[in-house]
Amino acid sequence: MNITTRISRWRHSYPSFLLLIARIILGIILIVKGIFFISHAQQLKDMILASRFSGWVGILTAYVTFAHLFGGVFIIIGLFTRIAALLQIPVLLGALFFILPVHEVNDMGSDLILSLIVLGLLIYILKKGSGSISMEDYLKHHLL
Incomplete structure (x- = not known):
């Protein structure tokens, strides 16, 4: 049995x-x-x-910071995950299309890759939801 078959079986066993x-x-x-x-x-x-977006600097700074902090916590515990x-x-798209292109290519290499990875994970989480190992699932089955 090759490695791709093993990974595929494991992936379907533990989604x-x-x-x-x-x-x-x-x-x-x-x-x-x-x-x-x-x-x-x-x-x-x-x-x-x-x-x-220089006119919105105060609002955007607060939004980006708190969206990352609270969003990260909610995504980890699996509560309001899709929200x-x-x-x-929007924060990641803004970074990819408006912020990162302004900087030089040497400065943005790792930020661009990290932003693309995070955007991909966000889309995956948005599509899949929180899953069965989450606070949402626990609340749905034990409190509702």
């Missing part, structure tokens, strides 16, 4: 576990970026000021 791992990884990345934005608020403001993912997608 909720894989979704949980994806949620945890995505949530940790979002929380770390939110903490980074809090500790480097001026850098975030400068990036927004250099974009097309949290949906609120992150």
